[in-house]
Amino acid sequence: MDEPQTTEVHRIGEDPDALEAFYRQHLPAVQRFVARRVSDAHLAADLTADVFVAAIDNARSYRADRGSPGGWLMGVARNVVASEFRRQQRHRSAERRISGRRLVDADALARIEDRIDVEREARELYAALAAIPERDRALIELVALDGLSVTDAAAVLGVKPATARVRLHRSRARVQAHLRPPLADAVAALNLEVQP
Amino acid sequence: MTTRAPLDGFENALLTELRQHVATRAPAAARPRLRRRLTAAGAALGAAVAVTAGGLALRPDAAFAVDPQANGDIVVTISSLKDADGLESALRAQGVDAEVDYSADLPPAPEPGDNGGTVTHSEQPGSGDTGGTLERHDAPKGTPAPAGPCGDAPPTAAERDQSTVSVERSGDGVTFTLSKSFVDSDTQVHITTSGEDDGAAGIMVQVEKHC
Numbered sequence: 001m002d003e004p005q006t007t008e009v010h011r012i013g014e015d016p017d018a019l020e021a022f023y024r025q026h027l028p029a030v031q032r033f034v035a036r037r038v039s040d041a042h043l044a045a046d047l048t049a050d051v052f053v054a055a056i057d058n059a060r061s062y063r064a065d066r067g068s069p070g071g072w073l074m075g076v077a078r079n080v081v082a083s084e085f086r087r088q089q090r091h092r093s094a095e096r097r098i099s100g101r102r103l104v105d106a107d108a109l110a111r112i113e114d115r116i117d118v119e120r121e122a123r124e125l126y127a128a129l130a131a132i133p134e135r136d137r138a139l140i141e142l143v144a145l146d147g148l149s150v151t152d153a154a155a156v157l158g159v160k161p162a163t164a165r166v167r168l169h170r171s172r173a174r175v176q177a178h179l180r181p182p183l184a185d186a187v188a189a190l191n192l193e194v195q196p
Numbered sequence: 197m198t199t200r201a202p203l204d205g206f207e208n209a210l211l212t213e214l215r216q217h218v219a220t221r222a223p224a225a226a227r228p229r230l231r232r233r234l235t236a237a238g239a240a241l242g243a244a245v246a247v248t249a250g251g252l253a254l255r256p257d258a259a260f261a262v263d264p265q266a267n268g269d270i271v272v273t274i275s276s277l278k279d280a281d282g283l284e285s286a287l288r289a290q291g292v293d294a295e296v297d298y299s300a301d302l303p304p305a306p307e308p309g310d311n312g313g314t315v316t317h318s319e320q321p322g323s324g325d326t327g328g329t330l331e332r333h334d335a336p337k338g339t340p341a342p343a344g345p346c347g348d349a350p351p352t353a354a355e356r357d358q359s360t361v362s363v364e365r366s367g368d369g370v371t372f373t374l375s376k377s378f379v380d381s382d383t384q385v386h387i388t389t390s391g392e393d394d395g396a397a398g399i400m401v402q403v404e405k406h407c
Contacts, residue, residue: 016215058289079291098213108206
Protein backbone atom coordinates (compact mmCIF):
# COMPACT_ATOMS: atom_id res chain seq x y z
CA MET A 1 0.00 0.00 0.00
CA ASP A 2 1.41 3.35 -0.99
CA GLU A 3 0.57 5.53 2.00
CA PRO A 4 1.78 8.88 0.58
CA GLN A 5 -0.33 8.33 -2.53
CA THR A 6 -3.36 7.44 -0.45
CA THR A 7 -2.93 10.50 1.75
CA GLU A 8 -2.49 12.72 -1.28
CA VAL A 9 -5.83 11.65 -2.70
CA HIS A 10 -7.66 11.67 0.62
CA ARG A 11 -6.56 15.26 1.20
CA ILE A 12 -8.26 16.58 -1.94
CA GLY A 13 -11.52 16.36 -0.05
CA GLU A 14 -10.24 18.63 2.71
CA ASP A 15 -7.39 20.77 1.47
CA PRO A 16 -7.93 23.21 -1.43
CA ASP A 17 -4.18 23.25 -2.22
CA ALA A 18 -4.06 19.47 -2.44
CA LEU A 19 -7.11 19.62 -4.68
CA GLU A 20 -5.46 22.20 -6.92
CA ALA A 21 -2.35 20.07 -7.43
CA PHE A 22 -4.52 17.04 -8.20
CA TYR A 23 -6.71 19.05 -10.56
CA ARG A 24 -3.77 20.49 -12.50
CA GLN A 25 -2.23 17.06 -12.85
CA HIS A 26 -5.33 15.21 -13.99
CA LEU A 27 -7.46 17.83 -15.77
CA PRO A 28 -6.13 17.09 -19.29
CA ALA A 29 -6.87 13.37 -18.91
CA VAL A 30 -10.37 14.06 -17.60
CA GLN A 31 -11.14 16.44 -20.45
CA ARG A 32 -9.99 13.91 -23.04
CA PHE A 33 -11.94 11.21 -21.25
CA VAL A 34 -15.12 13.28 -21.48
CA ALA A 35 -14.48 14.27 -25.12
CA ARG A 36 -14.32 10.57 -26.03
CA ARG A 37 -17.89 10.24 -24.82
CA VAL A 38 -19.87 13.40 -25.49
CA SER A 39 -20.07 15.66 -28.53
CA ASP A 40 -21.78 18.61 -26.84
CA ALA A 41 -19.22 21.13 -25.56
CA HIS A 42 -21.48 22.50 -22.84
CA LEU A 43 -22.26 19.04 -21.52
CA ALA A 44 -18.54 18.26 -21.64
CA ALA A 45 -17.91 21.27 -19.40
CA ASP A 46 -20.62 20.14 -16.99
CA LEU A 47 -19.25 16.61 -16.82
CA THR A 48 -15.69 17.80 -16.28
CA ALA A 49 -16.93 19.70 -13.25
CA ASP A 50 -19.01 16.71 -12.12
CA VAL A 51 -16.02 14.37 -12.25
CA PHE A 52 -13.92 16.55 -9.97
CA VAL A 53 -16.79 17.20 -7.57
CA ALA A 54 -17.38 13.45 -7.35
CA ALA A 55 -13.67 12.83 -6.79
CA ILE A 56 -13.58 15.42 -3.99
CA ASP A 57 -16.69 14.06 -2.32
CA ASN A 58 -15.45 10.51 -2.69
CA ALA A 59 -11.76 11.03 -1.98
CA ARG A 60 -11.79 8.94 1.18
CA SER A 61 -12.75 5.85 -0.80
CA TYR A 62 -9.45 5.83 -2.67
CA ARG A 63 -7.19 2.89 -1.91
CA ALA A 64 -3.72 2.69 -3.38
CA ASP A 65 -3.91 -1.09 -3.54
CA ARG A 66 -6.68 -0.75 -6.11
CA GLY A 67 -4.70 1.29 -8.60
CA SER A 68 -3.10 4.65 -9.23
CA PRO A 69 -4.86 7.95 -8.45
CA GLY A 70 -5.21 8.54 -12.21
CA GLY A 71 -6.81 5.13 -12.70
CA TRP A 72 -9.12 5.70 -9.77
CA LEU A 73 -10.17 9.04 -11.26
CA MET A 74 -10.93 7.34 -14.59
CA GLY A 75 -13.22 4.97 -12.69
CA VAL A 76 -14.96 7.92 -11.06
CA ALA A 77 -15.27 9.67 -14.43
CA ARG A 78 -16.71 6.59 -16.08
CA ASN A 79 -19.36 6.29 -13.42
CA VAL A 80 -20.23 9.98 -13.62
CA VAL A 81 -20.64 9.89 -17.40
CA ALA A 82 -22.58 6.61 -17.38
CA SER A 83 -24.88 8.03 -14.73
CA GLU A 84 -25.48 11.13 -16.85
CA PHE A 85 -26.50 9.01 -19.83
CA ARG A 86 -28.85 6.92 -17.73
CA ARG A 87 -30.50 10.11 -16.56
CA GLN A 88 -30.80 11.39 -20.10
CA GLN A 89 -32.44 8.18 -21.24
CA ARG A 90 -35.06 8.72 -18.59
CA HIS A 91 -35.40 12.40 -19.44
CA ARG A 92 -34.13 13.52 -16.09
CA SER A 93 -31.65 16.28 -15.60
CA ALA A 94 -28.88 16.22 -13.03
CA GLU A 95 -28.75 18.71 -10.21
CA ARG A 96 -25.20 19.97 -10.27
CA ARG A 97 -23.04 21.32 -7.49
CA ILE A 98 -21.03 23.29 -10.00
CA SER A 99 -22.41 24.14 -13.41
CA GLY A 100 -19.45 23.75 -15.75
CA ARG A 101 -21.22 25.29 -18.72
CA ARG A 102 -21.80 28.50 -16.77
CA LEU A 103 -18.03 28.96 -16.52
CA VAL A 104 -17.27 28.54 -20.23
CA ASP A 105 -16.25 31.56 -22.31
CA ALA A 106 -15.85 31.69 -26.10
CA ASP A 107 -12.16 30.74 -26.08
CA ALA A 108 -12.65 27.83 -23.75
CA LEU A 109 -15.63 26.66 -25.78
CA ALA A 110 -13.48 26.57 -28.90
CA ARG A 111 -10.85 24.50 -27.10
CA ILE A 112 -13.42 22.02 -25.86
CA GLU A 113 -14.85 21.72 -29.37
CA ASP A 114 -11.37 21.09 -30.76
CA ARG A 115 -10.88 18.32 -28.24
CA ILE A 116 -14.23 16.84 -29.19
CA ASP A 117 -13.29 16.93 -32.91
CA VAL A 118 -10.08 15.04 -32.23
CA GLU A 119 -11.94 12.28 -30.41
CA ARG A 120 -14.60 11.68 -33.08
CA GLU A 121 -13.50 8.11 -33.84
CA ALA A 122 -13.35 7.26 -30.18
CA ARG A 123 -16.98 8.34 -29.80
CA GLU A 124 -17.96 5.94 -32.61
CA LEU A 125 -16.39 3.19 -30.60
CA TYR A 126 -18.13 4.41 -27.44
CA ALA A 127 -21.48 4.26 -29.28
CA ALA A 128 -20.73 0.70 -30.41
CA LEU A 129 -20.10 -0.30 -26.81
CA ALA A 130 -23.79 0.26 -26.09
CA ALA A 131 -24.35 -3.18 -27.63
CA ILE A 132 -22.72 -5.05 -24.79
CA PRO A 133 -23.85 -5.60 -21.19
CA GLU A 134 -22.95 -2.93 -18.68
CA ARG A 135 -20.57 -5.00 -16.59
CA ASP A 136 -18.55 -5.97 -19.66
CA ARG A 137 -18.76 -2.48 -21.13
CA ALA A 138 -16.91 -0.91 -18.22
CA LEU A 139 -13.81 -2.98 -18.92
CA ILE A 140 -13.64 -2.54 -22.65
CA GLU A 141 -14.29 1.18 -22.30
CA LEU A 142 -11.29 1.64 -20.07
CA VAL A 143 -9.04 -0.56 -22.21
CA ALA A 144 -10.11 0.24 -25.76
CA LEU A 145 -11.22 3.83 -25.31
CA ASP A 146 -8.99 5.14 -22.54
CA GLY A 147 -5.88 3.08 -23.08
CA LEU A 148 -5.63 1.47 -19.65
CA SER A 149 -3.88 -1.88 -19.41
CA VAL A 150 -6.03 -4.88 -18.57
CA THR A 151 -4.42 -5.00 -15.14
CA ASP A 152 -5.11 -1.31 -14.45
CA ALA A 153 -8.68 -1.52 -15.72
CA ALA A 154 -9.29 -4.57 -13.55
CA ALA A 155 -7.93 -2.67 -10.53
CA VAL A 156 -10.19 0.31 -11.23
CA LEU A 157 -13.23 -1.95 -11.34
CA GLY A 158 -12.20 -4.20 -8.49
CA VAL A 159 -12.07 -7.47 -10.45
CA LYS A 160 -9.27 -9.97 -10.85
CA PRO A 161 -7.10 -9.47 -13.94
CA ALA A 162 -7.84 -12.98 -15.18
CA THR A 163 -11.59 -12.34 -14.88
CA ALA A 164 -11.17 -9.07 -16.72
CA ARG A 165 -9.35 -10.81 -19.55
CA VAL A 166 -12.13 -13.36 -19.99
CA ARG A 167 -14.79 -10.65 -20.08
CA LEU A 168 -12.78 -8.58 -22.53
CA HIS A 169 -12.37 -11.47 -24.95
CA ARG A 170 -16.10 -12.05 -24.82
CA SER A 171 -17.10 -8.43 -25.35
CA ARG A 172 -14.49 -7.74 -28.03
CA ALA A 173 -16.22 -10.05 -30.48
CA ARG A 174 -19.55 -8.34 -29.85
CA VAL A 175 -18.13 -4.88 -30.31
CA GLN A 176 -16.32 -5.80 -33.52
CA ALA A 177 -19.58 -6.88 -35.09
CA HIS A 178 -20.84 -3.30 -34.70
CA LEU A 179 -17.83 -1.52 -36.13
CA ARG A 180 -16.54 -0.60 -39.56
CA PRO A 181 -13.02 -1.67 -40.59
CA PRO A 182 -10.71 0.95 -39.05
CA LEU A 183 -12.26 0.76 -35.62
CA ALA A 184 -12.93 -2.98 -35.84
CA ASP A 185 -9.26 -3.54 -36.66
CA ALA A 186 -8.21 -1.40 -33.74
CA VAL A 187 -10.39 -3.40 -31.37
CA ALA A 188 -9.13 -6.66 -32.86
CA ALA A 189 -5.57 -5.54 -32.19
CA LEU A 190 -6.17 -4.74 -28.51
CA ASN A 191 -3.64 -6.32 -26.23
CA LEU A 192 -5.69 -8.33 -23.77
CA GLU A 193 -2.77 -10.07 -22.14
CA VAL A 194 -2.50 -9.72 -18.40
CA GLN A 195 0.77 -8.26 -17.26
CA PRO A 196 2.45 -10.09 -14.39
CA MET B 197 4.56 15.84 -13.27
CA THR B 198 4.96 17.19 -16.76
CA THR B 199 4.83 20.78 -17.93
CA ARG B 200 1.37 21.80 -19.01
CA ALA B 201 -0.20 24.68 -20.83
CA PRO B 202 -1.60 27.34 -18.50
CA LEU B 203 -5.22 26.95 -17.55
CA ASP B 204 -7.72 28.75 -19.77
CA GLY B 205 -10.62 30.85 -18.50
CA PHE B 206 -12.95 27.92 -17.97
CA GLU B 207 -10.32 25.78 -16.31
CA ASN B 208 -9.36 28.59 -13.94
CA ALA B 209 -12.97 29.39 -13.07
CA LEU B 210 -13.66 25.71 -12.43
CA LEU B 211 -10.59 25.44 -10.22
CA THR B 212 -11.82 28.42 -8.18
CA GLU B 213 -15.23 26.84 -7.67
CA LEU B 214 -13.74 23.46 -6.80
CA ARG B 215 -11.47 25.07 -4.23
CA GLN B 216 -14.49 26.74 -2.69
CA HIS B 217 -16.33 23.43 -2.69
CA VAL B 218 -13.47 21.77 -0.81
CA ALA B 219 -13.25 24.67 1.64
CA THR B 220 -16.94 24.42 2.48
CA ARG B 221 -16.55 20.69 3.09
CA ALA B 222 -13.65 21.15 5.51
CA PRO B 223 -14.25 20.11 9.13
CA ALA B 224 -13.92 23.73 10.23
CA ALA B 225 -17.13 24.44 8.38
CA ALA B 226 -19.12 22.01 10.51
CA ARG B 227 -22.45 23.37 11.56
CA PRO B 228 -23.55 23.90 15.16
CA ARG B 229 -24.51 20.70 16.88
CA LEU B 230 -28.05 19.75 16.11
CA ARG B 231 -29.85 16.67 17.22
CA ARG B 232 -32.72 15.24 15.35
CA ARG B 233 -34.97 12.31 15.74
CA LEU B 234 -35.41 10.09 12.76
CA THR B 235 -37.10 6.95 11.78
CA ALA B 236 -35.68 4.71 9.16
CA ALA B 237 -37.33 2.54 6.58
CA GLY B 238 -35.99 0.69 3.60
CA ALA B 239 -37.88 -0.52 0.59
CA ALA B 240 -37.16 -1.79 -2.86
CA LEU B 241 -39.61 -0.84 -5.55
CA GLY B 242 -40.51 -3.57 -7.95
CA ALA B 243 -37.88 -5.95 -6.72
CA ALA B 244 -38.22 -6.59 -3.02
CA VAL B 245 -39.21 -4.84 0.15
CA ALA B 246 -37.55 -4.82 3.53
CA VAL B 247 -38.16 -2.47 6.41
CA THR B 248 -36.26 -1.78 9.57
CA ALA B 249 -37.40 1.15 11.63
CA GLY B 250 -36.56 2.94 14.80
CA GLY B 251 -35.82 6.32 16.31
CA LEU B 252 -32.36 7.80 16.38
CA ALA B 253 -30.46 10.99 16.76
CA LEU B 254 -28.08 12.18 14.10
CA ARG B 255 -24.88 14.17 14.30
CA PRO B 256 -24.48 17.12 11.94
CA ASP B 257 -20.72 17.18 11.62
CA ALA B 258 -20.24 14.17 9.33
CA ALA B 259 -23.18 13.99 7.01
CA PHE B 260 -22.53 10.63 5.41
CA ALA B 261 -20.01 7.94 4.62
CA VAL B 262 -19.87 5.77 1.52
CA ASP B 263 -17.64 2.78 2.04
CA PRO B 264 -17.05 0.27 -0.77
CA GLN B 265 -16.46 -3.24 0.52
CA ALA B 266 -14.05 -5.84 -0.78
CA ASN B 267 -16.96 -7.91 -2.09
CA GLY B 268 -18.28 -5.02 -4.19
CA ASP B 269 -21.15 -4.04 -1.90
CA ILE B 270 -21.33 -0.45 -0.70
CA VAL B 271 -22.05 0.45 2.91
CA VAL B 272 -23.73 3.83 3.33
CA THR B 273 -23.98 5.60 6.67
CA ILE B 274 -26.07 8.74 6.97
CA SER B 275 -25.31 10.57 10.16
CA SER B 276 -26.93 13.89 9.35
CA LEU B 277 -29.58 15.02 6.93
CA LYS B 278 -27.24 17.48 5.29
CA ASP B 279 -25.42 17.46 2.00
CA ALA B 280 -27.83 15.41 -0.06
CA ASP B 281 -25.97 16.44 -3.21
CA GLY B 282 -22.70 15.22 -1.71
CA LEU B 283 -24.13 11.79 -0.95
CA GLU B 284 -25.64 11.57 -4.40
CA SER B 285 -22.34 12.51 -5.94
CA ALA B 286 -20.40 10.03 -3.80
CA LEU B 287 -22.76 7.23 -4.82
CA ARG B 288 -22.52 8.21 -8.46
CA ALA B 289 -18.76 7.99 -8.13
CA GLN B 290 -19.21 4.38 -7.03
CA GLY B 291 -21.41 3.61 -10.02
CA VAL B 292 -24.71 3.78 -8.18
CA ASP B 293 -27.36 5.90 -9.83
CA ALA B 294 -28.84 7.63 -6.82
CA GLU B 295 -31.26 10.40 -6.11
CA VAL B 296 -31.05 11.85 -2.63
CA ASP B 297 -33.67 14.27 -1.42
CA TYR B 298 -33.81 15.19 2.23
CA SER B 299 -36.57 17.73 1.74
CA ALA B 300 -39.20 15.52 0.18
CA ASP B 301 -42.38 14.72 2.04
CA LEU B 302 -43.05 11.77 -0.21
CA PRO B 303 -40.89 9.70 -2.52
CA PRO B 304 -41.11 10.65 -6.18
CA ALA B 305 -43.75 8.95 -8.24
CA PRO B 306 -42.49 6.30 -10.64
CA GLU B 307 -42.10 7.40 -14.20
CA PRO B 308 -44.51 6.21 -16.86
CA GLY B 309 -43.59 2.72 -17.90
CA ASP B 310 -42.22 1.73 -14.52
CA ASN B 311 -44.08 -1.20 -13.07
CA GLY B 312 -42.62 -0.91 -9.66
CA GLY B 313 -45.70 0.47 -8.01
CA THR B 314 -45.66 3.30 -5.51
CA VAL B 315 -44.70 3.44 -1.90
CA THR B 316 -46.11 5.83 0.61
CA HIS B 317 -44.38 6.64 3.84
CA SER B 318 -47.28 6.96 6.23
CA GLU B 319 -45.42 8.23 9.25
CA GLN B 320 -46.28 11.75 10.33
CA PRO B 321 -43.55 14.22 11.26
CA GLY B 322 -43.28 14.53 15.00
CA SER B 323 -44.68 11.12 15.75
CA GLY B 324 -41.70 10.14 17.86
CA ASP B 325 -39.67 6.97 17.86
CA THR B 326 -42.02 4.63 16.16
CA GLY B 327 -40.93 3.30 12.83
CA GLY B 328 -42.50 4.28 9.57
CA THR B 329 -44.77 1.94 7.75
CA LEU B 330 -44.94 1.30 4.05
CA GLU B 331 -47.83 0.60 1.81
CA ARG B 332 -47.41 -0.75 -1.65
CA HIS B 333 -50.39 0.46 -3.61
CA ASP B 334 -50.22 -2.33 -6.12
CA ALA B 335 -49.18 -5.14 -3.83
CA PRO B 336 -50.87 -5.04 -0.47
CA LYS B 337 -49.44 -7.08 2.37
CA GLY B 338 -50.37 -10.72 2.30
CA THR B 339 -50.65 -11.10 -1.45
CA PRO B 340 -48.66 -13.82 -3.18
CA ALA B 341 -45.26 -12.94 -4.60
CA PRO B 342 -45.85 -10.58 -7.51
CA ALA B 343 -44.37 -11.01 -10.93
CA GLY B 344 -40.96 -9.46 -11.51
CA PRO B 345 -40.82 -5.71 -11.90
CA CYS B 346 -40.39 -5.90 -15.62
CA GLY B 347 -43.15 -8.41 -16.25
CA ASP B 348 -40.78 -11.32 -15.99
CA ALA B 349 -40.81 -14.23 -13.58
CA PRO B 350 -41.03 -13.50 -9.86
CA PRO B 351 -37.60 -12.93 -8.35
CA THR B 352 -35.93 -15.93 -6.80
CA ALA B 353 -35.05 -15.88 -3.13
CA ALA B 354 -31.44 -15.18 -4.03
CA GLU B 355 -32.40 -12.30 -6.31
CA ARG B 356 -34.69 -10.95 -3.63
CA ASP B 357 -31.85 -11.02 -1.14
CA GLN B 358 -29.64 -9.15 -3.58
CA SER B 359 -32.12 -6.38 -4.21
CA THR B 360 -33.25 -5.86 -0.66
CA VAL B 361 -32.11 -2.78 1.20
CA SER B 362 -32.31 -3.04 4.94
CA VAL B 363 -31.87 0.22 6.84
CA GLU B 364 -30.58 -0.12 10.35
CA ARG B 365 -29.80 2.20 13.17
CA SER B 366 -26.14 2.56 13.92
CA GLY B 367 -24.08 4.57 16.35
CA ASP B 368 -23.66 7.36 13.84
CA GLY B 369 -27.17 7.41 12.39
CA VAL B 370 -28.55 4.96 9.91
CA THR B 371 -26.65 2.43 7.87
CA PHE B 372 -27.61 0.37 4.89
CA THR B 373 -25.75 -1.80 2.43
CA LEU B 374 -26.26 -1.45 -1.29
CA SER B 375 -25.63 -4.70 -3.09
CA LYS B 376 -22.96 -4.72 -5.76
CA SER B 377 -25.78 -5.65 -8.15
CA PHE B 378 -26.87 -2.00 -7.99
CA VAL B 379 -23.54 -0.81 -9.34
CA ASP B 380 -23.56 0.02 -13.04
CA SER B 381 -27.00 -1.47 -13.35
CA ASP B 382 -30.42 -0.43 -14.54
CA THR B 383 -31.52 0.39 -11.03
CA GLN B 384 -31.81 3.70 -9.32
CA VAL B 385 -31.61 4.17 -5.58
CA HIS B 386 -33.88 6.82 -4.09
CA ILE B 387 -32.98 8.08 -0.64
CA THR B 388 -35.69 10.36 0.62
CA THR B 389 -37.01 11.79 3.86
CA SER B 390 -40.05 13.41 5.24
CA GLY B 391 -40.10 16.13 7.88
CA GLU B 392 -38.21 19.35 8.38
CA ASP B 393 -34.95 20.13 10.15
CA ASP B 394 -36.39 20.59 13.59
CA GLY B 395 -38.97 17.86 13.54
CA ALA B 396 -39.02 14.14 13.09
CA ALA B 397 -38.10 12.71 9.78
CA GLY B 398 -38.07 9.35 8.09
CA ILE B 399 -35.36 7.96 5.85
CA MET B 400 -36.48 5.73 3.07
CA VAL B 401 -34.28 3.81 0.68
CA GLN B 402 -36.00 2.62 -2.45
CA VAL B 403 -34.49 0.66 -5.28
CA GLU B 404 -36.22 1.16 -8.56
CA LYS B 405 -35.54 -1.15 -11.46
CA HIS B 406 -35.97 0.19 -14.95
CA CYS B 407 -37.21 -2.09 -17.64
